[in-house]
Amino acid sequence: MLDKPGVTESLARFVVATRWEDIPSEVAHQAKRSLMNFFAVALAGCRTSPVEMALRSLAEFSGGKQATLIGRRECIDALSAAFLNAAGANVHDFCDTHLRTVIHPTAPVAPALLALAELQRVSGRDLLLALILGNEVQARIGLAISPSHYGRGWHITSTCGVFGAAAGSGKLVALDEGQMVWALGAAATQSSGLCECLGTPAKSLSVGGAARNGLWSALLAKQGFDGPGEPLTGVQGFYHALNETADLPVVTNGLGESWEIMATSYKPYPCGFVIHPVLDCVLDFRRDHPNAEVTRVLVRGNPLLSMRTDRPDVSTGRESQVSVQHAVAAALATGKAGLDQFTDACVRDPAVLALRGKVQILRDNAFSTIAAAVDITTADGVVHKLSQAAARGSDVNPLSDVNLETKLKVAAAGWDRGYDAAPLIDAIGALDKSADVSRLASLAVPH
Amino acid sequence: MLDKPGVTESLARFVVATRWEDIPSEVAHQAKRSLMNFFAVALAGCRTSPVEMALRSLAEFSGGKQATLIGRRECIDALSAAFLNAAGANVHDFCDTHLRTVIHPTAPVAPALLALAELQRVSGRDLLLALILGNEVQARIGLAISPSHYGRGWHITSTCGVFGAAAGSGKLVALDEGQMVWALGAAATQSSGLCECLGTPAKSLSVGGAARNGLWSALLAKQGFDGPGEPLTGVQGFYHALNETADLPVVTNGLGESWEIMATSYKPYPCGFVIHPVLDCVLDFRRDHPNAEVTRVLVRGNPLLSMRTDRPDVSTGRESQVSVQHAVAAALATGKAGLDQFTDACVRDPAVLALRGKVQILRDNAFSTIAAAVDITTADGVVHKLSQAAARGSDVNPLSDVNLETKLKVAAAGWDRGYDAAPLIDAIGALDKSADVSRLASLAVPH
Numbered sequence: 001m002l003d004k005p006g007v008t009e010s011l012a013r014f015v016v017a018t019r020w021e022d023i024p025s026e027v028a029h030q031a032k033r034s035l036m037n038f039f040a041v042a043l044a045g046c047r048t049s050p051v052e053m054a055l056r057s058l059a060e061f062s063g064g065k066q067a068t069l070i071g072r073r074e075c076i077d078a079l080s081a082a083f084l085n086a087a088g089a090n091v092h093d094f095c096d097t098h099l100r101t102v103i104h105p106t107a108p109v110a111p112a113l114l115a116l117a118e119l120q121r122v123s124g125r126d127l128l129l130a131l132i133l134g135n136e137v138q139a140r141i142g143l144a145i146s147p148s149h150y151g152r153g154w155h156i157t158s159t160c161g162v163f164g165a166a167a168g169s170g171k172l173v174a175l176d177e178g179q180m181v182w183a184l185g186a187a188a189t190q191s192s193g194l195c196e197c198l199g200t201p202a203k204s205l206s207v208g209g210a211a212r213n214g215l216w217s218a219l220l221a222k223q224g225f226d227g228p229g230e231p232l233t234g235v236q237g238f239y240h241a242l243n244e245t246a247d248l249p250v251v252t253n254g255l256g257e258s259w260e261i262m263a264t265s266y267k268p269y270p271c272g273f274v275i276h277p278v279l280d281c282v283l284d285f286r287r288d289h290p291n292a293e294v295t296r297v298l299v300r301g302n303p304l305l306s307m308r309t310d311r312p313d314v315s316t317g318r319e320s321q322v323s324v325q326h327a328v329a330a331a332l333a334t335g336k337a338g339l340d341q342f343t344d345a346c347v348r349d350p351a352v353l354a355l356r357g358k359v360q361i362l363r364d365n366a367f368s369t370i371a372a373a374v375d376i377t378t379a380d381g382v383v384h385k386l387s388q389a390a391a392r393g394s395d396v397n398p399l400s401d402v403n404l405e406t407k408l409k410v411a412a413a414g415w416d417r418g419y420d421a422a423p424l425i426d427a428i429g430a431l432d433k434s435a436d437v438s439r440l441a442s443l444a445v446p447h
Numbered sequence: 448m449l450d451k452p453g454v455t456e457s458l459a460r461f462v463v464a465t466r467w468e469d470i471p472s473e474v475a476h477q478a479k480r481s482l483m484n485f486f487a488v489a490l491a492g493c494r495t496s497p498v499e500m501a502l503r504s505l506a507e508f509s510g511g512k513q514a515t516l517i518g519r520r521e522c523i524d525a526l527s528a529a530f531l532n533a534a535g536a537n538v539h540d541f542c543d544t545h546l547r548t549v550i551h552p553t554a555p556v557a558p559a560l561l562a563l564a565e566l567q568r569v570s571g572r573d574l575l576l577a578l579i580l581g582n583e584v585q586a587r588i589g590l591a592i593s594p595s596h597y598g599r600g601w602h603i604t605s606t607c608g609v610f611g612a613a614a615g616s617g618k619l620v621a622l623d624e625g626q627m628v629w630a631l632g633a634a635a636t637q638s639s640g641l642c643e644c645l646g647t648p649a650k651s652l653s654v655g656g657a658a659r660n661g662l663w664s665a666l667l668a669k670q671g672f673d674g675p676g677e678p679l680t681g682v683q684g685f686y687h688a689l690n691e692t693a694d695l696p697v698v699t700n701g702l703g704e705s706w707e708i709m710a711t712s713y714k715p716y717p718c719g720f721v722i723h724p725v726l727d728c729v730l731d732f733r734r735d736h737p738n739a740e741v742t743r744v745l746v747r748g749n750p751l752l753s754m755r756t757d758r759p760d761v762s763t764g765r766e767s768q769v770s771v772q773h774a775v776a777a778a779l780a781t782g783k784a785g786l787d788q789f790t791d792a793c794v795r796d797p798a799v800l801a802l803r804g805k806v807q808i809l810r811d812n813a814f815s816t817i818a819a820a821v822d823i824t825t826a827d828g829v830v831h832k833l834s835q836a837a838a839r840g841s842d843v844n845p846l847s848d849v850n851l852e853t854k855l856k857v858a859a860a861g862w863d864r865g866y867d868a869a870p871l872i873d874a875i876g877a878l879d880k881s882a883d884v885s886r887l888a889s890l891a892v893p894h
Contacts, residue, residue, distance in 0.1 A: 050672065053667065053670050053671065053672045054667070054672070056670065057663070057666055057667055057670060057672075060510075060511070060524075061509065061510055061511060061513070061524035061525060061526045061527070062508065062509070062510045062524070063507075063508055063509045063510035063511075063524070064507070064508060064510075066508070077507075077508035077509070077510070078508060079508045080508070152683075152687060152688050152690055153681075153682070153683030153684060153687045153688035154688050155636070158636075182649070185643070185644060185647075185649050186649050186652055188641055188643070188644075189602070189605075189639060189640055189641045189643070189644045189649050189650075189652050189653045190639050190652055190653065190656060191639055192636060192637050192638055192639040193636055194635055194636045194678065194683060194684060194685060194688055195683035195688075196632070196635070196636070196675045196677075196678055196681040196682070196683040196684040196685075196687075196688075197632060197635075197636045197674055197675055197678070198683075199675075200632075200673055200674045200675055201672050201673055201674065202629070202632050202633050202636055202672070202673070202674030202675065202678075203636075205633055205636050205637055205664075205667075206636045206637065209637060209660075213656075216504070217652075219504055220500065220501070220504055220652075223500050223503065223504060224500065225497070225500045225501070225504075225648050225649070226647055226648055226649070227644055227647045227648065227649030228643045228644055228646075228647055228649065230643075231641065231643055231644070231649075234643040235600070235643070236599075236600030236641060236642035236643040236645075237600065237641060237643040238641060238643075240599060240600045240643075241599050241600035241601050241641055241642075241643075242690075243599055243689075243690050
């Protein structure tokens with residue numbers, strides 16, 4: 001090889017060459033945390049309307065009962081399972097987030113790998129390695145065009161997720177370098193997804209499609225279904241079509257030395273991230289003063305907090321996810337900030353409505369986006385001063401392993417009170433010791 | 448409705464409101480011609496390697512035997528049939544072409560409609576109307592961003608074809624206006640395809656995907672799977688994400704008054720269009736002088752002819768499609784310019800190679816891109832002067848109905864010598880009198 005390898009070729013070489021032994025232990029541990037979070041959000045989303053409708057439609061065309069649907073008793077073919085499990089995981093805004101790209105990295109990748117694990121033997125280490133590599137590929141492809149790509153309206157979780165699903169699936173089916181380039185090319189020409197669809201079921205089509213089409217890209221490449229030699233940077237390739245000046249060194253520099261999965265955040269609350277430090281304060285207050293009557297709440301935070309979430313009058317659960325007034329009121333009224341606090345019903349709750357009008361927002365440049373201060377006045381005239389320097393779940397104050405397990409348990413309980421999440425949690429924790437993960441997804445199914 | 452309707456809404460309204468009675472007879476006739484050409488190219492492509500590989504893979508996941516694969520005895524689910532029939536039709540560069548956008552309009556639309564016609568009752572008039580409307584929607588969406596969109600590397604047949612498949616399928620399943628907007632939104636967020644993949648099997652993924660995903664978009668919309676209200680022109684919608692200054696009036700002006708299907712060209716030869724007037728001359732010469740030994744060929748044509756096709760040394764069938772030297776030599780050697788003249792074998796044929804070196808090209812601005820002059824010198828020293836002012840198949844010299852029937856018969860004979868194409872040709876001709884077209888595709892299957 002005389003020429004410097006192309007960008008796609010370098011990525012392919014990296015994915016093919018990397019072994020379990022090359023993965024630092026903290027990276028492997030983070031992959032387990034991403035899976036724990038994934039199962040939590042997949043259980044939370046598995047019975048939502050977009051999943052129900054897409055399943056009803058796909059079942060008419062599907063053949064095999066090859067693969068498990070998380071949280072459901074139906075089985076379906078592997079491609080459709082990848083679609084539906086990815087769509088379900090991303091219905092709520094509760095996924096993990098790679099903050100520099102705003103990619104939700106695990107939703108498009110893990111479902112493809114779990115479906116494959118029901119078609120062929122996959123060990124726990126294989127699964128974690130493929131998840132780490134898929135995550136790395138999609139994050140780096142996205143980093144080269146961030147933030148402009150997302151800013152224009154491309155749903156980056158979908159447009160880049162398809163590469164992650166292809167790379168991870170390609171690792172599991174043991175593609176060689178040339179085949180891996182083909183798989184990434186097949187992913188490139190199927191890459192799609194518009195932010196215009198956020199807030200509607202149509203979002204699920206591109207997220208689910210990323211998982212399905214990425215998986216299929218790898219399966220086709222294994223068969224010899226070839227494609228262009230440089231799909232990312234070719235003269236009519238991915239970056240050129242997007243009309244982006246891609247920062248190409250970002251895609252390949254330091255591959256195998258740094259790991260983008262380490263930059264993943266997990267959300268404690270299913271709402272806009274800028275609201276999170278405020279909720280930390282309000283929930284702490286309510287824990288210590290469960291019955292205090294609140295007469296006024298003054299929130300101070302980064303200007304982004306008010307720019308994005310100063311919405312005193314919202315009418316739907318979805319809108320409420322970006323209303324700091326609603327979030328504060330719901331947390332005060334219920335002592336919680338989970339999925340139940342961001343529903344249409346909660347938005348209409350008179351107790352929440354009454355509190356919503358008591359919330360005021362102040363902009364203060366002294367706060368970072370992960371910090372906030374909240375002054376809560378109670379009926380006795382006392383002003384309770386709370387503050388949070390770094391929101392729970394942010395990069396400098398990550399959720400603990402126990403927090404993530406709790407997130408999974410709470411999501412599971414909201415979906416089926418009789419379900420015991422312990423075997424699933426244990427299995428994720430012991431993944432690196434499992435010789436066969438074909439039953440992992442079925443641990444997330446009610447009996 | 449106080450506000451002016453949005454672009455997507457206007458398209459949706461047009462598709463829903465238009466009836467068979469609104470279609471001028473020449474437009475309906477052109478739709479039959481497009482179907483005739485479609486079956487010809489689908490029969491030519493149905494056993495190519497991309498179709499074989501994709502079928503082998505999809506069959507593992509597919510359920511029903513709902514829909515016919517053109518030219519094949521296998522049946523498969525409707526979504527996969529739409530994918531495979533579209534992919535097969537577009538494998539060769541032999542499709543119909545909407546010249547102003549370079550969209551190959553029928554490949555992504557007709558397979559979706561034919562698959563639907565095996566799921567529900569569809570009359571011949573329904574089929575033709577849906578084909579005309581799907582064609583109209585995709586052409587207009589593409590016209591607004593032509594030629595820049597294709598120029599950047601987007602495979603416009605795929606990126607816009609998905610809208611055509613969604614609109615046509617939506618017409619057949621009788622979507623209302625709101626549902627039609629949802630279907631077009633579902634199409635928008637699944638729109639993909641890169642020209643970088645041309646010349647490789649990966650091209651088939653986006654063309655097939657356009658048909659499959661467009662069909663699925665309509666089926667989901669019928670179920671109530673909703674999406675954004677203005678997916679084309681929303682602030683994070685299709686045109687904005689593409690970073691295109693779309694000429695929006697082109698999308699909606701004169702809807703129902705002019706018909707883009709009338710601007711469709713059908714190719715007599717499976718090679719670059721600029722070579723066609725040259726082949727007209729060479730084939731006429733060979734018809735009149737079947738045994739003359741040729742010593743020299745001087746071709747004069749528009750500068751685009753030499754810019755795109757002056758390739759004296761090609762080594763593969765695919766490259767030969769854009770080599771005027773090869774095309775002339777193969778036509779002289781065989782008296783034909785069909786699929787067999789653009790194969791790897793023909794490129795290596797010593798008789799063709801010997802003639803290839805005798806071809807010279809001259810640029811002449813006096814020629815339009817559909818005109819050429821060819822001086823052929825024979826061993827007796829005579830110079831035969833031939834010229835073509837408007838290539839056969841161009842907009843001003845369209846293929847006749849008989850030419851298109853012959854194209855279908857030749858394609859069918861190249862695929863199965865025992866197959867009788869007459870019932871299929873008759874059925875296409877009588878489509879407007881057919882109450883049920885569920886058997887149409889099966890007339891293109893060997894017995």
